[in-house]
Amino acid sequence: MINALGLLKRRRFLPLFVTQFLGAFNDNLFKTSMVLFATYAIFNDAGAEANFNALATGLAILPFFLLSALSGQLADSHDKAAIIRLVKTAEIGIMLVGSAGLLAAKIGHVHLGLGLMLFAVLLLGTHSTFFGPIKYAILPQHLPPGDVLGGTGLVEAGTYLAILLGTVAAGFLAKLPYWWTIGAVLGFAVIGWFAGRQVPPAPREGPPLTLNYNPFTSSWRLISATMHIPRLFLSICAISFFWTIATVLIIIFPPLVKNVLTADEQVASVAIAVFSVGVAIGSVVINTMLKGRISARYSPASVVAMGGFVALFSFLSRGWTAAPAGQLYGFASFVAQPGAIPVLLTLLAIAVTGGMFVVPLYAFLTTTVEKDQTARTVAANNVVNAGAMTIGSVAVLGITGLGVGPEDMLFLVAAMCLVSAWIARRLHAACDSETCASG
Structure with missing residues (x-):
């Protein structure tokens, strides 16, 4: 296996990496x-x-939940690079x-604006x-x-680095006139379009498929x-438990920063x-x-550690010194607080684990099945993930x-980490790397 970062020099990997990086960045920026x-x-209410x-x-x-089955069928039956260009x-x-x-929202048509933005979120989910x-x-x-794990790690790392940059960019653009944000999301969409056109062909492998367009029976x-x-x-x-945990964290985090920190x-x-x-x-x-x-x-050990850090994060949040009534900490005043560094380091530890x-x-998922079944396997994972994440979203509402x-909800996340560890332990017991690699 070459050094994973060496994959970025390869013509068969770099365009895909750049394309998914820009897509994740732009999605998260918006x-x-x-x-x-x-x-x-x-809004002015945490609930x-x-x-x-x-x-x-x-x-x-x-x-x-509705379209993953179709997306997997299409990817396993058509040139994947051609689908990337369409997407x-x-x-x-x-x-x-x-x-x-x-x-629309910025000029005062709040309900129309929120409706269009939520519709765009639905379309981005489809994308x-x-x-x-x-x-x-x-x-x-x-x-x-021998390079698939390294490539998978780089794709994951690139995705989260893109989220990092998109998130930071959104925070700073929020202080600028709205047209900066509009220009950014449109500009990066165009750049991503050009990058996607450089992905080498990846034609269908295996026999042709008969597509099932019914989202329920196909799923x-x-x-x-x-x-x-x-x-x-x-x-x-x-993986589904992990993304349910991530969903809960994503939902509660902005209100936690605003109302607790x-x-x-x-x-x-x-x-x-x-x-x-x-x-990353x-x-x-x-x-x-x-x-x-x-x-x-x-x-197993990684996700148990993650649960411990989530519980620690909850305790640190409870001991936080709130800003004076009616005020919010800016970045400089936030990091000047005694508990800021432990909070950020704990958050970093949650993410690393x-x-x-x-x-x-x-x-x-991608190495223990035949190559002509990989997209459908990932799609099956996405369907189950979507169901689990939906349950997580509904649970947060309830x-x-x-x-x-x-x-307090962070303790629920910590408990879910223990369930994930149990499942991962069973996986490791059922299949070591040599057995799985031989598929």
């Missing part, structure tokens, strides 16, 4: 800008803010819709549904087996064809950025520890309705 605008400029974030998260997840073209139109919503299986399934087709058949295999079943369950938009974006870069670090670290071998050896947990699990605050 969605974070929308959430920060709604949290800080429209309403959490409910809006849950609604936005649910809309982004819905296409994964990146659609992104430009989606950002036009989202920009129109932001413009990600069709791109998601490809960015993993194309790796075994373009890379030798059921897709899951049935995948989940009866023990190692895939356990991988998908573990009493900080402004820039602090919220920096804190989310710290989380994002932590997952974890993705690279686990690849180094495993030396390219595909194994869940470290996943999370990245170490999930990256090997994605590698299982628990918030009972008056539970975000710092």
Whole structure:
């Protein structure tokens, strides 16, 4: 196996990496800008803010639930690079819709603006549904087996670094005139379109498929064809629990920063950025520890550590000194607080251990099946993930309705980490790297 970073020099990897990086950056730039605008400029209630974030998260997840089966079939039966070009073209139109919503909201048509922005979030979810299986399934087709884990780690690291930059950019653009944000999301959509055109062909492998366009029967058949295999079943369950945990964190985090840490938009974006870069670090670290071998050896310990850091984060939040009534900490005043560095370091630790947990699990999905089935396997994972994330979103709505605050909800996240560790332990016991690699 070559050094994972050496893959960035390869013509068969770099364009894909850049394309997915720009897509994740732009997606997060837009969605974070929308959430920060709604949290800080429209709503003035922690419950309403959490409910809006849950609604936005649910809309982004819905296409994964309905369309993942179709996306997997298309990716396994057509040239994946051609689908990438179509998806990146659609992104430009989606950002036009989202920009129109932001413009409408800024000039006073709040309900129309929020409606258009939420519609854009739904379309971005559809965009990600069709791109998601490809960015993993194309790796075994373009890379030798010994480099697939490294490529998967770089894709994960790149995704979260893109989230980092998109989140930070959204926080700083929130302080500028709105047309800066509009120009940014449209500009990066166009750049991503050009990058997508450089991805080398990845034609269909295996026999032709007869597409099933019924989202319900196709999803059921897709899951049935995948989940009866023990190692895939356990991988998908573990990944689904991870993304349910991530969903809860994503929903509660902006209200927690505003109402518990009493900080402004820039602090919220920096804190989310710290989380994002932590997952990227974890993705690279686990690849180094495993030396390219595909194994869940470290996943149980990683997610147990993640749960411990989540519980610590809750305790640190409770001991936080709030800003004076009616005021929010800016970034400079936030980091000047005695508890700021422990809070940020704990958040970083949550993310690093999370990245170490999930990256090997994605590698299982793409290396333990035939190459002509990889996209459908990833799509089956996305369907189950979407269902689990939807349950997480609904649970947040219900628990918030009972008056539970975000710092208390972190204990639910910590408990879920223990369930993830149990599943990952079963996966490691069922399938070591050599057995799985031989598929």
